[in-house]
Amino acid sequence: MTVDKSILDEARKLLAPRIHDLSRRKFLVRSLTLGGVAMLSGCNISDDKHVESALAGMSRFNDRVQGWLFDPKALAPVYDEAMITRPFPFNAFYGEDEAPSVEAASYRLEVTGLVADKRSWRLEELRAMAQVDQITRHICVEGWSAIGRWGGVRFSDFLQRVGADTSARFVGFKCADDYYTSIDMATALHPQTLLALTYDGQTLPRQYGFPMKLRMPTKLGYKNPKHIQAIFVTNTYPGGYWEDQGYNWFGGS
Amino acid sequence: MARTATLQRYSSHPGWLRLTHWLNALAVLVMVTSGWRIFNASPFFDFSFPAALTLGGWLGGALQWHFAGMWLLFLNGVLYLMLNIATGRLFTRFFPLSPRGVLRDLSTALRGKLAHDDLSHYNQVQRLAYLFAIVDVALLIMSGLVLWKSVQFGLLRELLGGYEAARRVHFIAMALLMAFVAVHLVMVAVVPRTLLLMITGKGGKAS
Numbered sequence: 001m002t003v004d005k006s007i008l009d010e011a012r013k014l015l016a017p018r019i020h021d022l023s024r025r026k027f028l029v030r031s032l033t034l035g036g037v038a039m040l041s042g043c044n045i046s047d048d049k050h051v052e053s054a055l056a057g058m059s060r061f062n063d064r065v066q067g068w069l070f071d072p073k074a075l076a077p078v079y080d081e082a083m084i085t086r087p088f089p090f091n092a093f094y095g096e097d098e099a100p101s102v103e104a105a106s107y108r109l110e111v112t113g114l115v116a117d118k119r120s121w122r123l124e125e126l127r128a129m130a131q132v133d134q135i136t137r138h139i140c141v142e143g144w145s146a147i148g149r150w151g152g153v154r155f156s157d158f159l160q161r162v163g164a165d166t167s168a169r170f171v172g173f174k175c176a177d178d179y180y181t182s183i184d185m186a187t188a189l190h191p192q193t194l195l196a197l198t199y200d201g202q203t204l205p206r207q208y209g210f211p212m213k214l215r216m217p218t219k220l221g222y223k224n225p226k227h228i229q230a231i232f233v234t235n236t237y238p239g240g241y242w243e244d245q246g247y248n249w250f251g252g253s
Numbered sequence: 254m255a256r257t258a259t260l261q262r263y264s265s266h267p268g269w270l271r272l273t274h275w276l277n278a279l280a281v282l283v284m285v286t287s288g289w290r291i292f293n294a295s296p297f298f299d300f301s302f303p304a305a306l307t308l309g310g311w312l313g314g315a316l317q318w319h320f321a322g323m324w325l326l327f328l329n330g331v332l333y334l335m336l337n338i339a340t341g342r343l344f345t346r347f348f349p350l351s352p353r354g355v356l357r358d359l360s361t362a363l364r365g366k367l368a369h370d371d372l373s374h375y376n377q378v379q380r381l382a383y384l385f386a387i388v389d390v391a392l393l394i395m396s397g398l399v400l401w402k403s404v405q406f407g408l409l410r411e412l413l414g415g416y417e418a419a420r421r422v423h424f425i426a427m428a429l430l431m432a433f434v435a436v437h438l439v440m441v442a443v444v445p446r447t448l449l450l451m452i453t454g455k456g457g458k459a460s
Contacts, residue, residue: 046314055314058321069405076404077415137416139403142295142312145416218404246313248320253403 059248066250072186076217076253079135084200085146088138090207091221092177093241099207100176100227107211113172113232116163123211127197129153129161134192136217138224139253141242150215151198156189164233172238173214176227181240183216183223187252192217195228220251265373265457266450270342273333274451277390280329281430283308283322284393288427290315297420320401327394334387346373347380355381369444372457386433389426396423 045051090096108120133151140146159166166189172182187193196215197204204210209226216224222242232238243249287309289302294312309315337343354377361367362378375383399410399419413419441448449456 046308046310046318055317055321058324059317062320066402069402071405074404074407077407077410139416140295141316143291143297143400143420144295242313246317248316253401253405 056246059246062248063250066252067184067186070184070186070218070252072190074218076136076192079137079147081135081149083147084135084149088148088199088208089144089146091140092226093179094177096207101206102176102211102227102229104211109212109228110230111162111232112230113234114165114168115159115233117161123197126153126158126195126212129157131197132194133198133201134194134217136192136215138217138221140221141247141251149200150194150196150213151201152194152196152212152215154191155193155195155214156191158195159188159233168233169235170233170238172232172234173225173228174230174232175225176229179225179227179241180238181223181225181243182238182249183214183219184250187216187218190216190218218252220253222247223251265346266454267340268454269336270333271451271454273329273336276325276329277333280322280326281390281434283318284326285427285431287315287318287322291319292424297424323394323397323401326390330390330394346375347384350377350380350384369446370458372444372447372450382433382436386430386437389430389433393423393426393430396420396426 046055090099092099104123107123109122109126110120112118130153131151132154133149135147135149137145137147159171164171166185168185170182171185171188172180174180194215196209196213197211199205199208204213209228212228213226214224214228222240240247240249243251286307290304290307290309291312293301293304293307307315309318334343358367358376358378362376367376395409396413396419398406399413399416400423403410403416403419410416410419413422446456
């Protein structure tokens, strides 16, 4: 799950009273929607270059601290079916009707980088692997949380199957909605990290990331990419859509 | 030489105290204003904080400030507590403390008859208020740890009643701290000498 409709809502609320000309407002709202919402207020201490780089430095320091705090055996809590949030909220950097439609038959998952087996995967092959199901809490960077049920392939099984170099630092993802992100190898190998193919017992619906999303209850929503088309293992920091705009890269709970 | 040492030992606001006080004030300012912006991203009460009072410009910026400021709040808080305990100041200044004493000093204060000639002596309302602020900041840090890393701090998460409960605890502890700050600032305005004392360390006793 990605982004933050309410950041945009916040931006809209902020701008709406100031802009009377409707066409200008439309243009501005669109450019905000497209271009990352950063730097809304004109004069701000956060805009100062030194402050900006100091804060970015602290964020990288916090990445390291979180990597050090991360216990590969600590499990996120699991919940009863009765506690599932219904309907589970849609969240992305675009509207629900704009979620991409991926064709199941022609879908191929690309696997590249530091892996032994670089062949592409068809959906049936992923479905043929051992499946696990879990009910966990999804926590958004905005603060809200919702409980959902995801099922699919344990990502560590998948990485093992493709002969990934698990001593590499990063696993990166590229998605059909042009989203991209990356995670640390320790989280990739966590037992609750899933290549999710189902939601609530059904094939993963389009709005939740068909045909496949990465589901990690140990990370915030924006670290969980949907509509994954390519996975790569690397030692070169790949960044991410929101991370490149200032969200913390580790983004873990 | 000996005299200086004696004076320092009994100085009510030694340098470390003044330093940690002002660093704490800065940390609280950063944490609260950036925290309000984070709250605004997904308010669980039916209001938002005015954007002009918040820090960070957008959610990502506010989070950067918040997760940088937390180190100052935490490290400075630990330093303050350690020195406060090691010097014995915590026990000599803040105790004894009793409900009866608090009520007595509160009633004296409300009648406007509280003595301020010796600022190194805390009345029992002050003792309670300052101890409350210490405990409340500790609660803010603990609930904040749960919000930041709810899986890694699992025990703390369960003690606070889960992730969503920790959000409320974090908010309410912030609101209580703001109430403390409001009263604190009013009291400084009533007895301005205390501000001078917290800056220079001098003027504790009225001559």
